[in-house]
């Protein structure tokens with residue numbers, strides 16, 4: 437589709453678009469398609485915060501999806517003014533996870549900007565990166581970004597713009613930012629990461645600015661009910677130690693911030709259902725005639741009243757996570773969920789008439805054995821029985837990927853063959869009674885290598901993208917950086933240290 441036409445179509449369907457004027461011009465780039473970017477509360481919230489700063493104009497741009505991309509996209513344009521992205525003074529990328537690096541390369545190339553930092557001169561725009569990836573390991577971004585904003589960006593925006601627009605020489609701006617908390621300057625810090633920033637409590641909660649039917653969360657007003665998580669799952673970058681645990685927003689504040697005209701409300705946070713007043717909040721919203729969505733549900737928090745409220749708010753799929761295939765693995769990874777909670781979730785979904793219960797599971801977790809899968813099969817069949825004929829059990833399977841900044845850092849990837857064999861085994865034992873959906877094992881391996889890598893791995897990813905971006909290209913370039921065999925010893929040591937305790 438012709439690019440300008442596409443942008444006009446999207447803008448016509450939006451409500452809340454901001455059109456600011458200011459000398460400090462920034463384009464926020466989401467390196468995934470519009471539908472994904474507009475469902476990101478962090479992206480929307482920074483868009484509002486930037487536009488609220490004096491003399492500042494922040495616009496948006498997205499990676500074109502394959503179905504709309506054609507020859508008319510010779511130069512990527514911003515949404516608000518259809519200005520070429522490469523003409524802005526600052527490009528600010530929000531990067532959610534490792535494989536979005538490809539989107540960053542693509543959007544930079546489409547904008548006519550050299551992808552490698554060392555090939556850019558003073559006349560090129562600043563390239564800034566931030567987003568969820570910075571909570572674990574942003575070093576693969578180092579060869580491409582001038583500045584990386586670590587963690588929660590809200591309190592860092594004005595200091596950042598002061599330097600980017602206030603310093604005459606780039607080197608001066610970088611030097612000043614390198615001395616401030618929350619800014620990772622690869623050209624100065626190398627691979628030594630500063631700590632992630634924590635936004636002041638008075639800047640919470642984030643709320644969405646734009647509603648659109650073309651978001652993955654169609655026409656939904658998003659509001660943060662809490663930030664962080666007080667639980668301690670050892671594989672998760674959001675665990676309590678990352679950024680001070682869970683910060684709550686009061687029920688009164690949440691309800692007061694929902695605009696009258698909104699019909700669908702999305703409650704966002706890493707541990708939404710751990711909010712002590714969550715049932716009251718959900719009930720008040722659905723009693724006002726609105727639909728509801730929660731970004732995270734824990735099965736040990738489900739009660740009949742809670743599930744009834746969710747059903748009344750339009751829930752057709754109840755989604756919870758088990759992560760470990762067996763009780764032994766869940767205990768080992770400090771996942772507080774037990775088999776009884778997962779069975780109770782199935783029972784409640786069945787009793788309240790929720791059509792689907794979806795359970796997320798990691799395959800190939802450290803210490804996982806065939807016996808753990810047999811326990812998982814038995815649990816799923818029991819869930820299916822307890823849910824009854826009107827509720828279907830579905831399982832989302834994803835390979836375990838060890839992340840930096842977690843206790844399971846530096847553990848090996850189980851291996852594509854092993855994980856594929858285990859998924860095939862589960863399919864044989866469970867389908868068609870239980871529906872199984874698995875993410876790509878091969879791409880999970882690429883994610884793993886990047887998650888455990890540094891700037892050299894980022895460069896390898898860039899070479900793979902330039903070769904054509906097929907998996908075979910990534911395999912060739914990333915293979916030398918796979919540290920799985922080196923990390924086998926860590927696995928053995930953690931076993932000995934009792935990290936994977938027996939139930």
Ligand code: SF4
Nearest residue numbers: 665667669672675706
């Ligand atoms: S996996 Fe979920 S419950 Fe566990 S620490 Fe992460 S966000 Fe919290």
